[in-house]
Amino acid sequence: MLFMAGSYDFASIEHKWQSRWERESLYRAPNQSEKPKYYALVMLPYPSGDLHVGHAKNYTIGDAVARMRRMLGYNVLNPMGWDAFGLPAENAAIANGADPAAWTTENILKMRRQLRSLGTSYDWSREVATCEPEFYRWNQWLFLRLYDAGLAYKREAPVNWCPHDQTVLANEQVVDGRCWRCEHLVQRRNLSQWFLRITDYADRLLDDLDGLSGWPERTRAMQRNWIGRSEGATFAFAIDGLDAEVDVFTTRLDTIFGVTFLAIAAEHPVVSSLGRIVSAEHAAQIAAFAESLQSKSELERTSLMEKRGIFTGAYAIHPLSRERIPIWVTSYVLAEYGTGAVMGVPAHDERDFEFARKYALPVVTVVVPPNMPPDELPHEPYIEDGRLIASESFSDMSSERARNAIAAHLAALGRGKTSVNYKLRDWLISRQRYWGTPIPIIYCSACGEVPVPDDELPVLLPPGVRLRGEGSPLASVPEFIETTCPKCGGPARRESDTMDTFFESSWYYLRYLDPHNDRLPWSAERAAQWMNVDQYIGGAEHTVLHLLYSRFFYKFFHDRGWVSGSAEPFENLFHQGLVLHDGEKMSKSRGNVVGIDETAEKTGVDAMRLFALYVTPPEETSDWTDEGITGRVRLLNRIWRACEPFFERQHDSGARGLPRPKTAAEKTLLRAVHVAAKSAIDETLSRRFHYNATIAKLDELVNLITESSGTADSPVAAYAVWALPILVAPFAPHIAEELWERFGHTTSVHLEPYLRPDDRALAVDETTLVVQVNGRVRARIVVAPGIGEEEAFALALEEANVRSHLDGKEVRKRIYVPAKLLNIVV
RNA sequence: GGGGAAGUGGCGGAAUGGCAGACGCAGCCGCCUCAAAAGCGGCCGAGGCAACUCAUGUGGGUUCGACUCCCACCUUCCCCA
Numbered sequence: 028m029l030f031m032a033g034s035y036d037f038a039s040i041e042h043k044w045q046s047r048w049e050r051e052s053l054y055r056a057p058n059q060s061e062k063p064k065y066y067a068l069v070m071l072p073y074p075s076g077d078l079h080v081g082h083a084k085n086y087t088i089g090d091a092v093a094r095m096r097r098m099l100g101y102n103v104l105n106p107m108g109w110d111a112f113g114l115p116a117e118n119a120a121i122a123n124g125a126d127p128a129a130w131t132t133e134n135i136l137k138m139r140r141q142l143r144s145l146g147t148s149y150d151w152s153r154e155v156a157t158c159e160p161e162f163y164r165w166n167q168w169l170f171l172r173l174y175d176a177g178l179a180y181k182r183e184a185p186v187n188w189c190p191h192d193q194t195v196l197a198n199e200q201v202v203d204g205r206c207w208r209c210e211h212l213v214q215r216r217n218l219s220q221w222f223l224r225i226t227d228y229a230d231r232l233l234d235d236l237d238g239l240s241g242w243p244e245r246t247r248a249m250q251r252n253w254i255g256r257s258e259g260a261t262f263a264f265a266i267d268g269l270d271a272e273v274d275v276f277t278t279r280l281d282t283i284f285g286v287t288f289l290a291i292a293a294e295h296p297v298v299s300s301l302g303r304i305v306s307a308e309h310a311a312q313i314a315a316f317a318e319s320l321q322s323k324s325e326l327e328r329t330s331l332m333e334k335r336g337i338f339t340g341a342y343a344i345h346p347l348s349r350e351r352i353p354i355w356v357t358s359y360v361l362a363e364y365g366t367g368a369v370m371g372v373p374a375h376d377e378r379d380f381e382f383a384r385k386y387a388l389p390v391v392t393v394v395v396p397p398n399m400p401p402d403e404l405p406h407e408p409y410i411e412d413g414r415l416i417a418s419e420s421f422s423d424m425s426s427e428r429a430r431n432a433i434a435a436h437l438a439a440l441g442r443g444k445t446s447v448n449y450k451l452r453d454w455l456i457s458r459q460r461y462w463g464t465p466i467p468i469i470y471c472s473a474c475g476e477v478p479v480p481d482d483e484l485p486v487l488l489p490p491g492v493r494l495r496g497e498g499s500p501l502a503s504v505p506e507f508i509e510t511t512c513p514k515c516g517g518p519a520r521r522e523s524d525t526m527d528t529f530f531e532s533s534w535y536y537l538r539y540l541d542p543h544n545d546r547l548p549w550s551a552e553r554a555a556q557w558m559n560v561d562q563y564i565g566g567a568e569h570t571v572l573h574l575l576y577s578r579f580f581y582k583f584f585h586d587r588g589w590v591s592g593s594a595e596p597f598e599n600l601f602h603q604g605l606v607l608h609d610g611e612k613m614s615k616s617r618g619n620v621v622g623i624d625e626t627a628e629k630t631g632v633d634a635m636r637l638f639a640l641y642v643t644p645p646e647e648t649s650d651w652t653d654e655g656i657t658g659r660v661r662l663l664n665r666i667w668r669a670c671e672p673f674f675e676r677q678h679d680s681g682a683r684g685l686p687r688p689k690t691a692a693e694k695t696l697l698r699a700v701h702v703a704a705k706s707a708i709d710e711t712l713s714r715r716f717h718y719n720a721t722i723a724k725l726d727e728l729v730n731l732i733t734e735s736s737g738t739a740d741s742p743v744a745a746y747a748v749w750a751l752p753i754l755v756a757p758f759a760p761h762i763a764e765e766l767w768e769r770f771g772h773t774t775s776v777h778l779e780p781y782l783r784p785d786d787r788a789l790a791v792d793e794t795t796l797v798v799q800v801n802g803r804v805r806a807r808i809v810v811a812p813g814i815g816e817e818e819a820f821a822l823a824l825e826e827a828n829v830r831s832h833l834d835g836k837e838v839r840k841r842i843y844v845p846a847k848l849l850n851i852v853v
Numbered sequence: 854g855g856g857g858a859a860g861u862g863g864c865g866g867a868a869u870g871g872c873a874g875a876c877g878c879a880g881c882c883g884c885c886u887c888a889a890a891a892g893c894g895g896c897c898g899a900g901g902c903a904a905c906u907c908a909u910g911u912g913g914g915u916u917c918g919a920c921u922c923c924c925a926c927c928u929u930c931c932c933c934a
Binding site: 034244249252253644647648654657659661662719720723725726733799804807841852 | 854856857858859864865866867868871872875876877878879891892893904917918930931932933
C-alpha cells in the first residue's frame with residue numbers, strides 16, 4: 028500500500044520507537060521488584076532463517092499478553108532465545124559446504140532483527156542460543172547429573188533409523204512411521220544408544236496431569252494416551268524341553284484359557300535359544316524370517332503389512348491348563364513393547380484372530396456375552412467383557428472377577444503377578460550427527476564407561492569438520508575422539524554421539540532466569556523468584572514431545588531441590604492456531620509464504636499485529652489475506668486522525684479523572700472507552716486471549732470518536748482521545764507511543780497503568796427491555812436500568828403488539844430478568 | 854475402530870441460558886471531487902407491500918426461553934490404533 032494522504036508515516040514511527048525502546052532497555056526485567064512476577068514464555072524458535080506472518084501471529088499473542096500484564100502492574104519476564112542446534116544447519120553444510128555455526132549465527136542475526144521489527148518487548152539481556160558453549164556446557168552438566176542418578180544409560184536396542192537424516196529417532200519423533208522432520212520412512216536397526224529413564228517418572232507424569240487445569244484438555248488427553256498406562260498381569264510360559272521362560276503381559280487375564288499359541292517378537296532373546304531344541308530346518312526358517320523383518324519399521328509391522336509368522340517347532344506349557352502351546356515368531360509383536368511376547372487368544376483379540384485364521388490355528392471361545400445361549404458361538408472375535416466358559420474352576424465368573432481370581436491363583440502358584448504396563452518407553456537421546464551437544468562420556472579399555480569430570484566441561488564441538496552426510500561425523504575426527512581416561516590417564520576414546528535437541532529445549536526456560544551464571548545452569552534463588560512459567564505459548568505440534576520431556580526434566584530438578592514450588596514447569600499453556608495463505612500452509616515449495624519484512628514495509632508492523640490478533644480467535648487456524656489487513660490499516664489511520672487535533676498541546680485529560688458526560692452521545696462514548704478497557708483486561712485475566720473481540724470494541728470506540736468529531740472541545744471526547752494510546756498500546760505499540768509523545772508526555776505509554784474500567788462509566792442510563800410473549804419477542808421498550816417488575820409489566824401492557832398477542836388470554840407466569848427481559852407466558 | 858475439537862450471512866467472525874449475525878472484509882448507493890484515490894454517510898441472512906414468518910449442520914429432548922445444556926445422527930479437522 029502506498030503512503031497516502033490522510034495516513035500516518037508508520038515506517039519512520041516504527042523504526043524510531045524500536046531503537047529508542049532498545050536504547051532505554053524499556054523491557055528489562057529486574058530480578059528484584061516490589062511488583063508481583065509474571066513469567067510469559069513463547070516457545071523459542073529454530074533459527075531457520077526467515078520469519079513469516081505465521082510466526083508473527085505467535086509472537087504477537089505472546090507479546091500482547093506480556094504488555095498487558097506489564098500495564099496491569101506485574102514485573103514481567105518476557106525472554107527470547109534460539110533452539111540453535113539441529114539438522115537443518117547440518118544439512119545445509121552437507122548440501123553446500125556451509126559451516127553450521129556460521130550458518131546458524133547468520134540466521135540468528137536475521138531473525139533477531141525480524142523479531143525486533145515486530146515491536147516485541149523481549150528482555151534481550153537474557154537471550155540464549157543453545158549452540159553456544161556457555162549454554163551446552165550446562166546440557167552436558169545436566170546429562171552427568173542424570174547419569175549420576177542412574178537416569179541416563181546406554182544399551183543395545185532396536186531403534187528407529189532415518190535413512191535420510193542418517194540418525195536414530197526417539198519414538199515420539201516417528202510420525203506415521205516416518206521421520207517427523209524429513210518424512211522419510213523409518214527403518215529398524217540394532218544399535219548401542221543412550222537413553223533417559225523417563226519411564227521411571229511415568230506415573231508422576233500421568234498423575235500430575237490432573238492438576239494442570241491451565242492446560243487444554245486435549246493436550247492432557249494426548250499425554251495420557253501417550254503414556255498409555257494399562258493395568259494387567261505378567262505371567263510366565265515355561266518352554267517345553269528348555270530351561271527358559273517367556274514372560275507375557277496381558278490386560279485380559281480372563282481369556283487365559285483361550286490361548287492357542289504364543290506369539291513372540293523376532294528379536295526376542297529366547298529366539299536364539301530355541302535353535303538348540305528345534306530341527307535345523309526350523310532354525311533356518313526362523314533366521315530367514317527374522318532377517319526379512321529387519322529393516323521393517325514398526326508401523327509397517329503393526330499396521331501396514333499383513334501379519335506374518337512362522338511356527339518355531341517349539342512348544343510352551345500353559346501355566347494353568349498345562350497344555351502344550353505352539354510358539355510362533357510373528358511380525359506384529361514388537362520386542363520393545365511390553366515383554367516382547369503375547370499370549371495368542373484368537374477368540375477374543377482381533378489381531379490374534381486375524382493371525383489364527385491365516386495360519387489355521389484353533390480358536391477357543393472362553394468368554395461369552397452375559398445373556399447368550401450356550402450353543403450359539405460367535406464367528407468374530409468377541410472382545411468385550413462377559414461370562415467365562417471352559418475355564419476350569421473360573422467358569423461362570425464375570426470377566427472382571429475372573430481377572431482378579433486368576434491373577435491371585437497365578438500369584439499363589441508363583442507363576443505370575445498383577446502388573447502395570449506403559450506405552451511410554453525410555454527416551455532415546457543419541458544422535459549420530461555433528462551439530463548437537465557432545466555426550467560427555469569417555470570409554471577406557473581399563474575403566475570402561477567414564478563420565479567427563481565437571482571441571483573439564485564443556486566438551487567442545489571441534490570446528491571445521493567436513494560433513495558428508497554419512498556415518499557419525501565426530502567418530503571420524505581423531506583430535507576429538509582420542510583422549511585420555513580421566514580415571515587412569517590411559518588412552519581412551521570419547522563418545523561420538525550428540526544429544527537430541529529436545530534435551531536442551533526441555534530446560535532452556537530456566538537458563539533465561541540466570542543466563543550468565545558460570546557455576547550452575549541456574550541458581551535455586553532465581554528459580555524461586557521466577558518459576559513457574561505463568562503462561563506458555565506455542566504450537567500444538569509439541570503436545571507430546573517437548574512438553575512431556577520438559578515435565579520429566581522439571582520433576583527431576585524438583586527432586587534435586589534445584590527448583591521449588593510446584594513440580595510442573597508450565598502453569599498455563601496456550602496453543603495458537605496455524606496461519607494459512609490461500610487456504611494452504613505456508614511453505615517455500617508452494618511459493619505462498621507471506622514474509623514479515625514485506626508486510627512491515629507495505630502496511631506497517633502495527634497493522635500486521637492487529638490483523639494477526641483480529642482475524643480469528645488466537646487458537647483457531649486463520650487465513651492471511653491482503654484484503655483483511657486493509658481493515659486494520661484503516662483503523663490505525665482513523666486513530667491517528669482522531670488524535671491529530673490534540674497534537675502539540677499538553678494533553679492529559681485522563682489525569683483529571685473521569686469526565687462527566689452531559690449528553691447521551693457523550694455517555695455512550697465514555698462507556699465505549701471503558702467497555703474496550705474491560706474487554707482487554709477480561710481477555711487477559713481469563714487467559715482466553717480473544718483480543719479479536721477487544722479490537723472490535725476499539726473499532727466501535729473509534730467509530731464513535733469519528734462521529735463526534737464536530738464536538739472536539741467536549742471533555743469526554745478529549746478523555747476518549749487521551750485513553751486511545753493506552754488502550755491500543757499492547758496491540759499496536761508503536762502508534763500508541765508516538766501519539767502519547769505528541770500529547771506532550773515525556774515517559775513511555777508502555778509504563779502507564781492500563782485503564783481500569785470504572786463502573787460509573789460502564790453503567791447505562793437507559794436500557795432496552797425485551798418483552799416476550801411465550802418466548803417470542805413482541806416489543807422492545809426503552810426503560811431505566813433500575814426498573815422493577817411491576818412497572819415493566821405495566822409498560823409492556825401499553826404496547827399494542829404485546830396486547831394483541833395476550834388477547835384476553837390468562838397470564839400464567841411472568842419471567843423477569845431485571846432491566847433486560849420480561850417474558851409473559853399465557 | 855477408539856478419543857478430542859468444531860459446524861452461525863458471499864467471507865472471517867460476535868453473542869458462555871435472555872434482542873442471533875457485534876466488528877471487519879467484500880459488494881451496492883450517495884456525498885466530496887473537473888475526475889479518481891483517500892475520506893465521510895447509508896444499505897447489506899431469506900421470504901413478504903406489510904403486520905409478520907423462517908433462519909445458527911440434521912433430528913429429538915430439557916427449559917417460560919437454546920447458537921449456547923443433554924441424546925442420536927451427518928460432515929470436517931486433529932490425535933491414537
